[in-house]
Amino acid sequence: MKENILLTNYKDLSYEELKKVPVEELARIAHEALHNWDKLNQKLNQDSTNSNKAPSTDSPETKAKRKAEEKTAPPKNRTRKQGAQLGHKAVTRPLLQLCDGDVVVNCTPQNCAHCNESLAGSNDPEPYRQQQYDVEIIRRITEYRKHKIVCPCCGETTEGTLPEEANKSAYSPNVAVLVVTLTGLFQMSRRMTKLFIENIMGVPISVGSISNLEREITDAAAPVIEEIEMKAQSAPHGNVDETGFGMKNGRQGWLWVLVTTHAVLFRLYL
Numbered sequence: 001m002k003e004n005i006l007l008t009n010y011k012d013l014s015y016e017e018l019k020k021v022p023v024e025e026l027a028r029i030a031h032e033a034l035h036n037w038d039k040l041n042q043k044l045n046q047d048s049t050n051s052n053k054a055p056s057t058d059s060p061e062t063k064a065k066r067k068a069e070e071k072t073a074p075p076k077n078r079t080r081k082q083g084a085q086l087g088h089k090a091v092t093r094p095l096l097q098l099c100d101g102d103v104v105v106n107c108t109p110q111n112c113a114h115c116n117e118s119l120a121g122s123n124d125p126e127p128y129r130q131q132q133y134d135v136e137i138i139r140r141i142t143e144y145r146k147h148k149i150v151c152p153c154c155g156e157t158t159e160g161t162l163p164e165e166a167n168k169s170a171y172s173p174n175v176a177v178l179v180v181t182l183t184g185l186f187q188m189s190r191r192m193t194k195l196f197i198e199n200i201m202g203v204p205i206s207v208g209s210i211s212n213l214e215r216e217i218t219d220a221a222a223p224v225i226e227e228i229e230m231k232a233q234s235a236p237h238g239n240v241d242e243t244g245f246g247m248k249n250g251r252q253g254w255l256w257v258l259v260t261t262h263a264v265l266f267r268l269y270l
Contacts, residue, residue, distance in 0.1 A: 095129055139202040142172070169216065175203060176213040183214060228263045235260035 018026070047062045048055040058066075098104065106127075109119055144166045148159045169176075175197070182188045182196060190210045197205050232238065238260040245253045247270065256267040 093131075095131055137201060169213075171203075171205070171209070171213060175201075175205075176217055179205075179210050179213045180217045183210065229265055231263040232258050232260050232265040235262065237261070 013021075047053060047058045049066070108124075111118055144162050146160045146162055148157050150157050171179075178197070178201075179193060182193045183190060188196070190207045193210055194205055194207055197203050238258050240256070240258050242254055242256045245255070247253050251270070254269040256269070258265040258267075
């Protein structure tokens, strides 16, 4: 701070007055001025490539220069071959435990490959195992048939009663969970979700039905959400943050989060 004050004072001196300043003092002032000049130049020339600044802070000139250099730069010489490198630990898929419905194919040799002797009855206690995964898409329909039976004694007709679950929805809880997983977790549109369920699962469904299933799951999860909200708001300490995002209709959306030791609460405002 003292040196900066001295430098400020010296700049107000005239040429004749500076000639009277000792050479050692002028050399010190010049050295400090050059050092500060270099620091200012370095600060002015900082961008996202040579500092911790974000790329979005770069000037248009810097971005254009970097793009031009990337286009004209020669291709980098590959210093190592593609694929796993020497000493790299191999990553293998684990063998899954077999369940009911899984298939085992025993590849047992019938004759010796050297002398052609029969190997019937021989057994390998620890065969090499290789698994191939498969997914089976099964559409299961539960059809409720309500019958009307005429009594052979009095001639009156008695109608059967449908169980309670038959009157709730045309779609089972499994379909509802699949719908909200696709539209919520995987951010698929309702129309893409409709195409997936109809073409892959073989279940006819409309966009309106998808919205209804989303509403059903939301209502069913209300008690759990309320419990999370109570735990989060009653916590002695918590961290709050928000992030904004634009929507297709031009409106501003907000996502709030409250993080505590035992619960995390999200609030979406559209």
